[in-house]
Amino acid sequence: MKGSTHLFLFGSGPPFTTNLGEEFKGLVEGSKIAVLYIEREGSADYLPLYTDCLGISDSEIYYLPLRNEYSSEDLAALKESDAVIIGGGDTVLYRRFIVETSVGEVVRNLFEEGRPLAGFSAGALISPEKCVISPNDNVQEVQLFEKGLGLLLDAVVSAHYLEWEEEVNLKAAVQGTEVTKGYGIAENSGIYLKNGRLSDIEGYIHIEN
Structure with a gap:
């Protein structure tokens, strides 16, 4: 059964901004939250930043390290989640390990069922139908236009908007994808979209039409 959709997008890594958190x-109806992340040095110390403000025990958090292939146990645990958080880091890798994989399919289904989803930086960038990756965010140092998760239609997202001086890149992203608007989200800032419509903002947000 489909419910209202709830999408929270942040312009940098965790934690949640206060009000959007x-x-x-x-x-979150229930307390099982899945955190999708790419393992790297210091991950164990960093991961709690995603969930500390939510007030749930570690036993209720399912940490899923992203990779090329997933087991049936991985997918079964993800399907039981009441909410999903997609972390920040290498956007190219997050897209590769989620968007066109079995995990991406589960995430889309959960989202359409009304489970809230939060994306931080890379997690925010891969959420729209069209994922635009900044020249500041890939080794080729060019703007990349890729397929996204499809959780947000007719819009693109730019993270680290002020810090990476993304004004020109966001304009190019909107024009290049022919969407109606682009959300430029600064660090320590975020937006909440309910049923694809902007419902709340916190921090510095630029909307490019």
């Missing part, structure tokens, strides 16, 4: 927490 409270809104996300209030939407």
